Amino acid sequence: MPAVPFERIDANAPKTARRDPILVVDDIVKRFETPDGVLTAVEHVSLSVAPGEFVGVIGPSGCGKSTLFNVIGGLLDGYEGTVRVAGERVRGPHPAVGMIFQEESTFPWRNVIDNVAFPLEIAGLPKAERYERARRFVKLVGLDGFERRYPAELSGGMRQRVSMARTLAAQPKILLMDEPFAALDEQTRLLLGDKVLQIQQQLKQTTLLITHNITEAVQLSDRIVVMTYRPGKVKRVVEISLPRPRSSEIVSSEAFGRYVAQIWSDLREEASRGLDDEESRKLREADTR
Amino acid sequence: MTAALANNRYLPPALGIGSLIAFVALVELLIRVGLINRFIVPMPSDIIAAFPRVIVEEHVLSRFLLTAAEAFSASILVTVFGVAGGVMLYRYQLLRRATETWVAAIAAAPLVLMYPLYLVIFGRSALTIVMMGFTAGLAPVILKTLEGLSATRRVLINVGRSFNLTPSQQFWKILFPAALPTIFVGLRLGLIFALINIVGVEFLINFGGLGQLINELAERYDLAGTYAAICFVILVSICVFILTERLERWLRPVD
Amino acid sequence: MAQTGGLTLPTAKPWGLPLRPVTALRIAIIVAVVVLWEALSASGWLYRDVVPSLLAIGRALYATLSDPTFYFHLGTTAYEIGIALLIGGLSGLAVGLLLGGSKFMSRAYEAYLYYLGPCPKIIFFPLMIMWFGVGPGSKVAMGAISCFFPVALNVAGGMREIDKVLIRVGKSFRANTWQMVCKIYLPAMRHPVINGVRLGLGVALIGTLLAETKLSNRGIGFLVIQAYSIFNMPQMYALLIILFVIAIGANTLIGRFGGLDEIKQS
Numbered sequence: 001m002p003a004v005p006f007e008r009i010d011a012n013a014p015k016t017a018r019r020d021p022i023l024v025v026d027d028i029v030k031r032f033e034t035p036d037g038v039l040t041a042v043e044h045v046s047l048s049v050a051p052g053e054f055v056g057v058i059g060p061s062g063c064g065k066s067t068l069f070n071v072i073g074g075l076l077d078g079y080e081g082t083v084r085v086a087g088e089r090v091r092g093p094h095p096a097v098g099m100i101f102q103e104e105s106t107f108p109w110r111n112v113i114d115n116v117a118f119p120l121e122i123a124g125l126p127k128a129e130r131y132e133r134a135r136r137f138v139k140l141v142g143l144d145g146f147e148r149r150y151p152a153e154l155s156g157g158m159r160q161r162v163s164m165a166r167t168l169a170a171q172p173k174i175l176l177m178d179e180p181f182a183a184l185d186e187q188t189r190l191l192l193g194d195k196v197l198q199i200q201q202q203l204k205q206t207t208l209l210i211t212h213n214i215t216e217a218v219q220l221s222d223r224i225v226v227m228t229y230r231p232g233k234v235k236r237v238v239e240i241s242l243p244r245p246r247s248s249e250i251v252s253s254e255a256f257g258r259y260v261a262q263i264w265s266d267l268r269e270e271a272s273r274g275l276d277d278e279e280s281r282k283l284r285e286a287d288t289r
Numbered sequence: 290m291t292a293a294l295a296n297n298r299y300l301p302p303a304l305g306i307g308s309l310i311a312f313v314a315l316v317e318l319l320i321r322v323g324l325i326n327r328f329i330v331p332m333p334s335d336i337i338a339a340f341p342r343v344i345v346e347e348h349v350l351s352r353f354l355l356t357a358a359e360a361f362s363a364s365i366l367v368t369v370f371g372v373a374g375g376v377m378l379y380r381y382q383l384l385r386r387a388t389e390t391w392v393a394a395i396a397a398a399p400l401v402l403m404y405p406l407y408l409v410i411f412g413r414s415a416l417t418i419v420m421m422g423f424t425a426g427l428a429p430v431i432l433k434t435l436e437g438l439s440a441t442r443r444v445l446i447n448v449g450r451s452f453n454l455t456p457s458q459q460f461w462k463i464l465f466p467a468a469l470p471t472i473f474v475g476l477r478l479g480l481i482f483a484l485i486n487i488v489g490v491e492f493l494i495n496f497g498g499l500g501q502l503i504n505e506l507a508e509r510y511d512l513a514g515t516y517a518a519i520c521f522v523i524l525v526s527i528c529v530f531i532l533t534e535r536l537e538r539w540l541r542p543v544d
Numbered sequence: 545m546a547q548t549g550g551l552t553l554p555t556a557k558p559w560g561l562p563l564r565p566v567t568a569l570r571i572a573i574i575v576a577v578v579v580l581w582e583a584l585s586a587s588g589w590l591y592r593d594v595v596p597s598l599l600a601i602g603r604a605l606y607a608t609l610s611d612p613t614f615y616f617h618l619g620t621t622a623y624e625i626g627i628a629l630l631i632g633g634l635s636g637l638a639v640g641l642l643l644g645g646s647k648f649m650s651r652a653y654e655a656y657l658y659y660l661g662p663c664p665k666i667i668f669f670p671l672m673i674m675w676f677g678v679g680p681g682s683k684v685a686m687g688a689i690s691c692f693f694p695v696a697l698n699v700a701g702g703m704r705e706i707d708k709v710l711i712r713v714g715k716s717f718r719a720n721t722w723q724m725v726c727k728i729y730l731p732a733m734r735h736p737v738i739n740g741v742r743l744g745l746g747v748a749l750i751g752t753l754l755a756e757t758k759l760s761n762r763g764i765g766f767l768v769i770q771a772y773s774i775f776n777m778p779q780m781y782a783l784l785i786i787l788f789v790i791a792i793g794a795n796t797l798i799g800r801f802g803g804l805d806e807i808k809q810s
Contacts, residue, residue: 075450092453099451103444109466109541118462119452170452294648301651308652329674387569397742397795398788399749402757402765405772405780409594481662485747488664489754500666507670519667526663 021048022206023072023174028081030067036281040231041067046081047225047234049174052204056221058211058263060271062278064232065210066102069178072208073099085174098172102179106151106162112138113147115162119170137165140199157188161195168199175207181216190248193219201245214267215251218242218259226263229270229277236266331513336520339513343521347502347514353525356487356498359415360529363422363483364476371427371479372472375434385435396428401486408494418497421490426483433475437468473537480533484526499525596778604778605785614767618786621756621763624680628687628748633741636692640699640740641725654700661693665751673759683755683763690751691744698740702733742798749791 041064070076074093083090117134491500672682756765771780
């Protein structure tokens with residue numbers, strides 16, 4: 001494969017993307033009060049996502065990624081700065097934002113089709129239309145034939161696909177994902193990554209993916225925002241110029257390798273700061289007992 | 290035991306039933322031989338022979354229906370008030386923090402000894418028995434309902450919040466279904482305690498259905514009949530709980 | 545205001561009472577119950593002394609606690625329950641370990657325990673009398689068969705829930721069976737075992753006390769029924785109060801001993 005040059009955009013470059021962004025995160029600062037004092041999870045984080053774009057946010061554990069996810073999703077308040085979706089300020093979960101969580105989140109008491117139809121049920125769609133729409137999304141994630149099965153009968157990867165179909169069925173303008181494949185093995189991840197790419201391509205879905213997995217981020221994203229360790233700030237924004245449409249085969253290309261290497265060199269610094277910090281914190285905890 | 294033997298479809302249950310039959314046969318033998326006093330333990334063959342007599346003469350069916358009706362009424366009361374109570378405690382945090390340990394304490398106390406009080410208040414009637422069953426079964430249901438609701442996984446609540454559910458939707462579509470397995474455990478416990486009290490009080494005050502039957506037969510020194518009646522009650526109890534399991538499985542066709 | 549686990553309890557009510565809301569509510573509930581009780585008692589609405597005044601109950605309580613023969617009866621019941629728990633508990637533990645440790649045995653026999661467990665054991669009382677006489681023997685037997693089932697079932701279930709990796713660790717260090725039981729199985733399943741013992745205590749109490757009320761001339765159950773037969777209601781209430789306090793106390797103690805901090809876990 002020919003070498004594909006990649007551009008480095010540093011943190012001081014303009015934060016708006018080429019077209020009018022549909023998601024604007026502006027100067028978020030979020031602090032928590034803990035028994036050990038005030039913890040700043042994220043500090044002056046800004047980013048934006050254009051319609052149809054796939055943006056990945058990557059950082060070491062403890063960089064405030066999940067905090068950011070909850071802030072943008074409207075599940076957290078008490079922060080400084082604003083989040084706007086299509087110009088509207090976010091206060092609480094915005095109807096145009098769909099969230100996919102890291103943990104197992106299918107409803108164990110509903111079968112697949114009922115799980116996926118859930119948001120449509122809430123919206124009051126009549127039964128026939130609900131099921132018709134839900135079936136389309138079940139098919140989209142590749143689970144046709146499993147409509148009547150219960151989550152307990154499915155594998156972890158399949159359950160995550162159900163959660164995905166459920167969120168997509170609500171047809172959100174923005175899809176927010178928090179390490180959706182964290183519980184899965186590497187190979188399943190890569191294949192599901194393919195699925196996600198296909199879906200995103202098909203739906204032109206605007207997506208923000210929070211992850212700690214570099215391969216996943218580079219595989220799926222148009223742009224990657226690299227965060228520092230706590231307090232989380234934007235360290236670098238990397239434009240991923242790998243060709244689209246992509247498939248999981250891309251992971252073996254040279255350009256892919258170069259992106260991963262570059263991001264890892266950024267991340268490693270932050271990750272080891274995180275490790276040292278964790279260790280000294282635990283030592284302090286043990287001492288004060 | 291090798292895994293193959295353990296997983297064999299018929300062998301273990303066959304052993305279970307087989308050893309039961311062998312045990313009964315052994316008892317029969319020991320009694321016939323005289324090693325076990327036949328005036329304390331009647332021969333299993335006599336007990337089995339007594340079955341038809343007991344069933345017909347002692348109107349076992351109507352007694353069974355009476356006990357069943359009492360148990361059923363107590364169960365309905367326990368379910369309604371127990372689940373409602375648990376929901377209330379979940380909803381009103383202050384009330385919960387004030388009274389949860391009290392409810393747990395009530396669950397630990399042998400409430401059955403209050404039956405003389407109920408006798409005076411409600412008279413020597415089925416109502417006393419139903420109320421005793423209700424009292425005994427209430428606390429476990431409240432506690433388990435509360436436990437089930439509180440233990441709902443955080444992520445499921447967040448899914449609800451991310452879809453902007455109203456509090457009522459959040460409760461009926463997420464919290465309650467998520468809590469159902471634990472609620473059912475509580476209902477089973479409540480039923481067990483209620484039944485212990487119902488049959489126990491029937492036995493003690495010599496009124497009612499199956500509990501009274503055993504008491505009467507014992508007082509008449511009808512040995513074989515007493516044993517037969519006990520076996521019958523055991524069978525009924527087993528059937529009731531198998532039924533409740535089926536019911537639960539039908540209501541929640543999951544795992 | 546300190547935040548602990550997200551919960552901030554205000555330290556003063558708006559009207560200046562130095563009471564936490566929880567305490568205030570508890571006091572309010574207790575006061576309401578007391579008031580209602582006394583009102584009911586004074587009104588004579590319920591038949592003949594069913595709701596005696598709290599003063600009368602208090603007097604009976606004092607009289608009972610200062611009566612030496614009461615302690616004789618208390619001791620009898622305690623002895624009966626103690627032995628019952630010992631017999632029922634240990635055999636339940638043994639059977640539970642056997643069933644939990646062997647899938648074969650479990651599939652053969654556990655169903656019997658599972659379905660026999662919920663059956664009210666009072667029905668066996670006439671048999672217990674025939675086999676063990678009218679004295680403490682039959683009461684102990686009642687208590688023992690009552691508590692055997694919850695203990696056995698909880699132990700069996702608890703064994704199956706032990707994280708398999710812990711068992712593999714033990715085997716990799718070549719622990720023998722006794723060491724496995726004492727150092728790995730029992731500590732790993734202390735929660736289900738403690739819960740089984742609590743449940744066992746609860747049903748053993750019921751079994752033994754019911755047996756005492758039916759046919760006995762000693763023990764707390766006997767005292768209760770005696771008080772009822774001469775319609776000495778305050779005395780009966782006093783006995784019930786003492787009994788309930790002891791039962792709740794024992795339950796809490798077992799829970800604390802097992803490391804569970806609230807009696808609600810059953």
